[in-house]
Amino acid sequence: xxxxxxxxxxxxxxxxxxxxxxxxxxxxxxxxxxxxxxxxxxxxxxxxxxxxxxxxxxxxxxxxxxxxxxxxxxxxxxxxxxxxxxxxxxxxxxxxxxxxxxxxxxxxxxxxxxxxxxxxxxxxxxxxxxxxxxxxxxxxxxxxxxxxxxxxxxxxxxxxxxxxxxxxxxxxxxxxxxxxxxxxxxxxxxxxxxxxxxxxxxxxxxxxxxxxxxxxxxxxxxxxxxxxxxxxxxxxxxxxxxxxxxxxxxxxxxxxxxxxxxxxxxxxxxxxxxxxxxxxxxxxxxxxxxxxxxxx
Ligand SMILES: C[S@@+](CC[C@H](N)C(=O)[O-])C[C@H]1O[C@@H](n2cnc3c(N)ncnc32)[C@H](O)[C@@H]1O
Numbered sequence: 687x688x689x690x691x692x693x694x695x696x697x698x699x700x701x702x703x704x705x706x707x708x709x710x711x712x713x714x715x716x717x718x719x720x721x722x723x724x725x726x727x728x729x730x731x732x733x734x735x736x737x738x739x740x741x742x743x744x745x746x747x748x749x750x751x752x753x754x755x756x757x758x759x760x761x762x763x764x765x766x767x768x769x770x771x772x773x774x775x776x777x778x779x780x781x782x783x784x785x786x787x788x789x790x791x792x793x794x795x796x797x798x799x800x801x802x803x804x805x806x807x808x809x810x811x812x813x814x815x816x817x818x819x820x821x822x823x824x825x826x827x828x829x830x831x832x833x834x835x836x837x838x839x840x841x842x843x844x845x846x847x848x849x850x851x852x853x854x855x856x857x858x859x860x861x862x863x864x865x866x867x868x869x870x871x872x873x874x875x876x877x878x879x880x881x882x883x884x885x886x887x888x889x890x891x892x893x894x895x896x897x898x899x900x901x902x903x904x905x906x907x908x909x910x911x912x913x914x915x916x917x918x919x920x921x922x923x924x925x926x927x928x929x930x931x932x933x934x935x936x937x938x939x940x941x942x943x944x945x946x947x948x949x950x951x952x953x954x955x956x957x958x959x960x961x962x963x964x965x966x967x968x969x970x971x972x973x974x975x976x977x978x979x980x981x982x
Contacts, residue, residue: 691749694742701736780845782911784823787968799832811836817888822850839866840874889942894918933980948973
């Protein structure tokens with residue numbers, strides 16, 4: 687690091703710390719990242735309060751955050767939390783950092799929940815499975831934002847399940863409608879739910895083993911969250927092939943995928959006789975979400 691970290695014995699205001707932290711961090715977002723770190727450590731939200739002085743213990747913590755970030759650790763892990771739609775999620779290196787395109791995936795799922803409610807004209811809750819839940823971003827957002835849903839979140843990773851449970855604890859009353867269990871894809875679901883899911887949603891690993899990733903991703907985020915195998919489409923194919931028996935008669939499978947996989951997955955869904963196979967876009971207009979209704 688080019689600059690000295692902060693001395694815990696010298697009185698210094700948050701305003702000065704903000705400026706100095708921005709100088710120490712690298713990259714285009716240094717100022718913004720410095721602001722988030724200062725907010726995290728100080729608990730302050732408004733720059734008016736930045737005249738206050740930091741306590742030695744806060745300086746110690748800020749120094750640690752700066753060291754981790756300068757060593758290349760993603761900001762989200764350094765802060766230990768990240769905003770995903772309405773949720774302030776706890777995240778660490780056991781889980782994928784939730785991405786903006788997944789916020790859109792949830793948005794599409796919520797639209798489907800709404801139209802199902804209208805079609806069903808029933809008072810029973812919609813049953814939703816979030817497979818490969820990671821931090822719980824998808825399933826917990828759905829239970830938070832949709833009316834009357836029950837959500838099953840599953841993941842193969844013990845670490846991810848612990849993080850999802852921690853996030854569930856922060857959800858309040860809505861959390862009563864969520865169950866979280868560990869296991870590989872459908873093996874983690876209770877057998878009595880066969881044929882009963884109105885929505886099965888997943889953002890599975892979909893990156894091929896040979897595909898290069900930015901260092902900040904490949905060195906820090908769990909490879910098991912990212913990579914699916916030599917083709918990249920192994921998990922997507924598995925979910926398409928094995929979701930059918932778990933879906934209700936009008937149930938839908940909703941999958942996040944990479945744009946270059948979209949046509950192949952549409953083809954595969956049609957070959958399996960899924961109905962109303964559609965693609966939806968991300969903010970940049972790229973095909974990122976496949977929605978398909980259970981075959982008759
Ligand atoms: C791309 S991450 C998605 C995490 C989270 N749903 C999100 O969107 O931020 C994929 C997740 O699938 C999980 N996973 C990988 N293989 C799995 C398997 N065989 N069964 C269940 N989950 C699996 C990983 O542990 C990881 O949490």
